[in-house]
Amino acid sequence: MNRKTIPLSPYYRSLTRNMVLLVIMISFTPMLLVTVITLDRFSASHHEKVYAHLGELVLKHKQNIDSFLVEKLQNIRFLADTIDFDQCGHQNMIEGHLARLQRAYGPVFVDLGVVNEQGQQVAYTGPFRLEEALYSDADWFKRAIESRYFTSDVFLGLRGAPHFIISARKTCQDQKWIIRATIDFVEFNRLVEKIRIGKTGFAYILNREGRFQTKPIFDFTPDLDIYNRYFSTLERMGKEVEIQERLDSYGVRSIYVSALLKGGDWLLVYKQASSDAFSDLRNAQTIAIVFFLLGGVAIVAMAIWMSGKMVRRIATSDQEKEIMNEQVIETGKLASVGELAAGIAHEINNPVAIMVEEAGWLQDLMEDGAYKSDADIKEFERALDQIRTQGKRCKEITHKLLSFARKTDSRIEDFEVGHLIEELVALSAQRAKYSNVELITRLEPKLPAISASQSELQQVFLNLINNALDAMDKTGGTLEISAKQEEGQIVIDVSDNGPGIPRANLARIFDPFFTTKPVGSGTGLGLSICYGIIHKMGGEITVKSTVDVGTTFGIRVPAKTDEAVENKAVSATDTCN
Template sequence: MNENTARLSPYYRSLTRNMVLLVMVISLTPMVLVTGIILNQFSASHHEKIHAHLGELVLKHKQNIDGFLSEKLHNIRFLADTIDVDQCGQPNMIEGQLARLQGAYGPVFVDLGVISEQGLQVAYSGPFKLEQARYTDADWFKRALESRDFTSDVFLGLRGTPHFIIATQKSCQDQKWIIRATIDFLEFNRLVEKVRIGETGFAYILNREGQFQTKPLFDFTPDLDIYNRYFSNLERMGKEVEIQERLDGKGVKSIYVSALLKGGDWLLVYKQAYSDAFSDLRNAQTVDVLFFLFGGLAVVGMAIWMSAKMVGRIATADKEKEIMNEQVIETGKLASVGELAAGIAHEINNPVAIMVEEAGWLQDLMEDGAFKSEADIKEFERALNQIRTQGKRCKEITHKLLSFARKTDSRIEDCEIGHLIEEVVALSAQRAKYSKVDVVTRLEPKLPAISASNSELQQVFLNLINNAMDAMDKTGGTLEISAKQESGHIVIGVSDDGPGIPKANLARIFDPFFTTKPVGSGTGLGLSICYGIIHKMGGEITVKSALGVGTTFEIRIPVKTDEPTENVAVSVTDTHS
């Protein structure tokens, strides 16, 4: 069978498909597992790396912002310690202090003022007209009176622009004075705007009321409940930085990194889209998937090529095996013919002897000249008819023998079991007579046809009949052959009342070259050939035997159907009388 035939055969197509699947599973499973484990470990490692990097970034900027606020507060504290409140009313006194601050630290200090305990700003220096401004009702002023140092939230105030105030107390002449400075909001906001990574990462500051203390890069409304939980978690767990992954208000998965500022009054939040933060991971995963796909395609291609190659070789081996099996069957058939030869020769010898005798009688009549009378002519006609009859008989015998002995024809066609059994019984009749074996047939009439090879079925029946006769050769006996329909099968039984088969040999009787006959009397292939033929037809062959009782072979062949059966079952039973 060549590769083209293998591709056309459903069996070899199925075999190729199964081999491809097996090779793919064996090859791809470790690849999938290893790739999955590596990607999972890489993903976990990259997550930890990103989280650690963002946590360190936010912590660093928290320290920078807290350091900035603390530095400005210390600047004002130092100024408060050196300023003489009694001289605050002198012209240019405050202007000089503000000028020194701006000269040392830049425009971050917008203005400077001194406020009495009653809320009146007694001295002011700055770009706004806030001299004699009253802050009695201002919330920041009330809180500044309650603590030595105070930093307010960002608010609009009297000037109408976002700003926040750093203030410190100074006691003089049994009275509290508040020295305060306004911090440039833009300078402070730029400090927070520096926290930028990727395309979507940005930072902002909120107070406990959920109000922005800096201008965020993107406009959105903060969820107060969520940010209150950030405040609570950081305080409760004592953590410097907390990292969470959740959906934002637009349903985009994002990373939130938060830290407390200004003694817990403010919350520094860094937000970045998850896809942006883990873009390197996604790119690496994409590359890995592409490599996996290319590798998988290479494995699939190799599996298909190797499977097709192997199936082609299997098909060739099967073809060679099929040819060898046909040769074995042919050899077995010739051996069976050899076993029948003595009986058939005797059967042919009888009519030949009659023909010779009749021919001699005709010759004698011709020599005596007795061919003119009517009686002589009738004698001639009788002798010729006898010769013709015996010739036909020889012809039938040789035709049956030649029909059986010709090369095996394994073509599948419709077969009539009854007719085949009768032909084989007729071939074995003379040997049965010599072996003192009575052959009894019990054939159910009108058995349905089966799909099989006529010559191969003949071989099976002849092997079983010859084996039975061999078993009863010395003692004679009865050989019964039956055929009937049962449960969608035709059941053929070949039973003898010979000595039976020992239990130790039952399990091996279908093995090739196994025989219990004397050396030179058998090849051990007969039953093996029977098994192979019945197996190929999708049938079943079983044997039951008991010593001193006899042996029965039973063959079950499915009746003709559209779907052939490929499996065969062989069972061996030892029956004790």
């Protein structure tokens, strides 16, 4: 539980963020694509289906209405053919015809009349009192007298109610006669009224002047331009049905399905709000979007939760690795210090041996009673001097060792590397002497400081020096350590002229547990630890070696920037002077 509360470092936070984004992107992209493509295809096919259905519907009704009109016209034509116009004046005869028509076709025919060429109704039967009516000025009469058959637009006429007239012309006794029937508007209207789909789907009929030929369920004023366009489109294209989707006068997106009626005089229009027509599609889309959003929320939550968990785990394992690394470095340090200690022990043994012998010599002299003469006292003084000198030697050695041992913490601090190298060289001097190795240092004065752990860097150099001394143990040689500044970096070379490293081993030299020393004497960790330490500092360590010529380990570590700049400035002014 405790671990959960530890805030993560910016590195891990950005790692979490990247992982979350990646997971979300990878999950969302296909989901989005699938959803969009499916919806789009579904919507397209649904549109097609709805259009086809509406087109079919309107076409069917157009045929229905047309055949209704044709049928009624044929009825009248038939009547016209059978009527003997000599007896037109006989009221009873027309009455009988209307009664027959109404019996055969229902109450569709409201009334029946005969009009002579002058527009005078000579015979009438029906519910209105229109006997003797004069139609000479009526539009329908003017047109009806011109053509053999005629169906008028809906108009109010003399009776003051919407109706339309079907008429047939007949010539008899050099007179033109018109027999006309009025079609029941309610009956006709019912044909169109019954076209209802959904909540908003309804149909109506318009004539060329844009007047309603039926009573629309929803009242509105038709825009003549638009309907004229329908007329012309249908006529030009020779199509039976025209389907359009546009905003109506209220700004509602609607589907308009239109077809010509009555040989192009009327226009049957079916109108339905798109949202209503495509309500199924809308439902499907809503469901899809809800699922998409729910899925999205789930993915985001999952991504955040999972990434957080994974990054926590990575952070923990990084931490463990860090601890492990520290332990390995510590172990490596102990190993290299052990090697160093052997050298120091030898070094300290010599002065101790001298002191012991000098003390013994003093004892010898005292046993002989030789402390009287000047020469004896001189000898005493010399021996004591020697003891003091050797004691100081011991002190120096222990000091060196202590100053080495004191730097045990891996705290990062700024320091100059030259001093550290010199200390290590001094510590290794005795070992070098026994291995017949000449130790040379070439340290550029006033090197800029570097930022590192002294203890760790000590370990690096100690490892390199120990390795070089081990390599030259049998043969002897020179070990040169140089440090210089180069392009804001400190370049340190540790080169020996020992036997060199075979090419085969060179590539593996920084690998952990790679060693050429006999089992038990080397851990194979020394150089891998050096590599780790130098890389941790942001530097690099390289090796160049030629068999029988020697080996050079090159270390480059970044110099402390501000100091580096300062130093460069100083050297620049130096050259100017």
